[in-house]
Amino acid sequence: MNDEKGTTTIPCLQNRQRYIVLAIGTLCIASIASNMTVINFTMICMAKPSELVPTTDQEGTINFSYSNEQKSVIMWAAAVGTLAAAWPFHWFYEKFGARRVFFAAGAFSTISTALMPLAAHIHFNFLVVARFFQGVSFGADFAAIGLIVVNWASLKQHGLFISLLSSFSQISVMFTMPVAGELCESKYGWESVYYGHAAVSGALFVLWAWFYRDNPSKHPQMTETELEKIRRGKGEVKEHEKAPIAKILTNPVMQSVWLSAFGELMMSQFIVMYEPTFLKEVLGFTVNHTGYFVAIPRALHLTFKIISGIASDRISFWTEKSKMRIFNTIALMGSGTFFCVLGYIPKEHAHLSLVALIIIECSTGFICGGFYKCATLVARQHSHFVLSQIQFIKCLSLFIEPLLVFLICTSNTLEEWRIVFLTHGILLIAGNIIFCYFATDRPADFTHTLVEEELPEFLLERERLTEHKA
Incomplete structure (x- = not known):
């Protein structure tokens, strides 16, 4: 260098x-x-x-x-x-x-x-x-x-x-x-x-x-x-600017983002913590097959996430708001629907349950073009605070998801797991509907940021005032 x-x-x-x-x-x-x-x-x-x-x-070693x-x-x-x-x-x-x-x-x-x-x-x-x-x-x-x-x-x-x-x-x-x-x-x-x-x-x-x-x-x-x-198009960004926490917490767009995040993170915790148990104990897959059936969908999820991220930036025939709504709907409405379907697939058709789980993993890869992107576009310089609250929500899901399964799935029957799947499905679908209603690509008032189409007018006005003072 x-x-x-x-x-x-x-x-x-x-x-x-x-x-x-x-x-x-x-x-x-x-x-x-x-x-x-x-x-x-x-x-x-x-x-x-x-x-x-x-x-x-007796062997002189620790176990x-x-x-x-x-x-x-x-x-x-x-x-x-x-x-x-x-x-x-x-x-x-x-x-x-x-x-x-x-x-x-x-x-x-x-x-x-x-x-x-x-x-x-x-x-x-x-x-x-x-x-x-x-x-x-x-x-x-x-x-x-x-x-x-x-x-x-x-x-x-x-x-x-x-x-x-x-x-x-x-x-x-x-x-x-x-x-x-x-x-x-x-x-x-x-x-x-x-x-x-x-x-x-x-x-x-x-x-x-x-x-x-x-x-x-x-x-x-x-x-x-x-x-x-x-x-x-960003406007002026100040270093170490203090976040207006009260305004962010009461902003309906941010609240819809966090609700969507709660549904998606609860679903993610289920996949990580309980998908192996469901595949082996409920559907009857062998241990070695279960390992592959958990790993492959995760790799597909990563692939779809990267593809959707690039597509979200490159697609120009939809507005930014439309893209966020469409991507979020694919991720949450799609996975929520298949979660509901999953609970009604009989054990005899375990391969269909596996297909449903793979579709859930692939569809949720589109989430980066949904509420995550909305959070950064609306909160702008305060995005770190909004996303840190998603981290907080993820921690809550680490407590809530095990409790949900513990209270419902006492005998590991398909009927019990159906209640868990329906709970996740309804939460995902409801979160998506609320997000689509509030979603926007315009920076929030608390960012004090002008959107790109407003900048020329602002610059002209500032130039006019400067000439007037001179």
């Missing part, structure tokens, strides 16, 4: 610094999610004897075989950490910007992940504490997505940025699953899974701190051409 601002030794990267930020941001967010996910896969091999640490059992209650405590510790951190991170982002705050969150995630093997060997309570701090770092993810989109994405590329940045869950599972499987079975044992993930996330966040800037105009490789593309 040259020292001169706006020049680079790599010609193909000229005027494309925003894509590098997008790639680094996506990988950093996914790495925090991967660190959170590691324990889901290592609990199986943690229950086997560890070759690295001596213990008092980390946790009870169901202990496993629940481990999972809930992360959710509590995320809930506790969601609002403080909003304040820190406003005060110090994403470069320092998100780096600090990555450091928390890296250190707590690296310490988890030691914590497990010392005492179960130390493992819970480490897990809590993993949850704290996860509380920074959604707000970081909002800030990257607002500061670095042009208005015409919001769909692309949101589709990639919000794919952290799928990316993390696709990375962690094979890596954890290989390292668990290697001579280095399950501890190496945590050390490997910590090393990767540590390297990624060092890269983040080195390359990212809160203000694109202060990036050493930024050109005037790229900066104009990023800022076109």
Whole structure:
């Protein structure tokens, strides 16, 4: 790289610094999610004897075989950490910007992940504490997505940025699953899974701190051409501007976004937590088939999410409002309808239930062009606060979804699961109807942002007043 601002030794990267930020941001967010996910896969091999640490059992090795209650405590510790951190991170982002705050969150995630093997060997309570701090770092993810989109994405590329940045869950599972499987079975044992993930996330966040800037105009490789593309139609964006929380919370568009998010996240938690149980215990698929039938739809979901994000930006024969309504309807109305259908498909036609689940996964990939895009277009510079509340809603779903299944599915019968499916379906459909009524692409009053068609009139008026004063 040259020292001169706006020049680079790599010609193909000229005027494309925003894509590098997008790639680094996506990988950093996914790495925090991967660190959170590691324990889901290592609990199986943690229950086997560890070759690295001596213990008092007959074989001279430790066996980390946790009870169901202990496993629940481990999972809930992360959710509590995320809930506790969601609002403080909003304040820190406003005060110090994403470069320092998100780096600090990555450091928390890296250190707590690296310490988890030691914590497990010392005492179960130390493992819970480490897990809590993993949850704290996860509380920074959604707000970081909002800030990257607002500061670095042009208005015409919001769909692309949101589709990639919000794919952290799928990316993390696709990375962690094979890596954890290989390292668990290697001579280095399950501890190496945590050390490997910590090393990767540590390297990624060092890269983040080195390359990212809160203000694109202060990036050493930024050109005037790229900066104009990023800022076109946005109006003036102030650094560290305080969010008008009361106005955002009472804005009907934001409320419809959060309601849609609640339905979509509840559905997502069901897919992650209970789809394997439903496929195996209710429909009777074998264990190895269940693994494939869970993994393949997740990969399809990621594919459809990226395609829909690009399509949302490129399609020009619909207005932005129409595109958001259509994409949101495909995602929520489509998945809600098939959730309702799913409850009435008999066990004898289990393959049709599998098809319905795949359609649900594929259709929800369109969500990045729906309420997520609406949130960033309407809230503009305050998108990080709106998306941080979606993070808060996601934490609530971690508590509500298990409770819903626990109260209803006491015998694992199809009739009981039907009630769960109908609950999800009705919530998704209702959320979509309300969103479509309030959806808009115009910035809210609390952003004090002029839309693109209003800018020429504003500039002419300002020029007239300036001449009058002169």
